[in-house]
Amino acid sequence: MKLRDFLIGVATGLAAAVIIKEASEKVSPYVPAGQVLENIKKEFKKDAPIDGSWIYMKTDDFTNGIMTIPVYRGGISRMHAGEMQTFEFAADARSGVVVELIEV
Template sequence: MKKRDLLIGFSTGVAAGFLIREVAHRIEPTKPAELVLHGIKQSFKEEGPIDGSWIYMKTEPFNRQAVSTDVYRGGISRVREGEFEQFEFFADSRTGTVVDLIKL
């Protein structure tokens, strides 16, 4: 086998791997739901302990005025100053950024 053939095969493999990674990255959400929930829980824990949390594993569409994106929906509950609080959040599936937080 010539070095030229080996180099062509290697280059083709690298290019194909890069292309597959790019296509998969555009199709699948960047952040798994567990990582999104972990980040949100850490933010709430800065203010005090939390009692419970949940997140839907599938993304759902979220529309706010002219902006549309796929989000994870979840919730956090805690006791703060003797009062039980519940929150529902919507987090961008690609970045994990909270796009809406609602106190229930």
């Protein structure tokens, strides 16, 4: 095998990888659910330690009366001032921004 043929193969493989990566981002433009949960936990940890957390990995529709957006639903529990606090949230699947936070 010639060096030129090898380099053409490597270049073709790299080009295919870039095209596949770009196409997959267009098909699923959502922020990974785990990353959304980690960002929310980081914000909660500023006030008090977290005892538990969870997030659904599949998106759900959230309507605010004007528009419907895909969201991840999840929850956080923590001890604050000697009492257990439990929160449920809905975070925009495209940006990770919390659009609803309810203390249960």
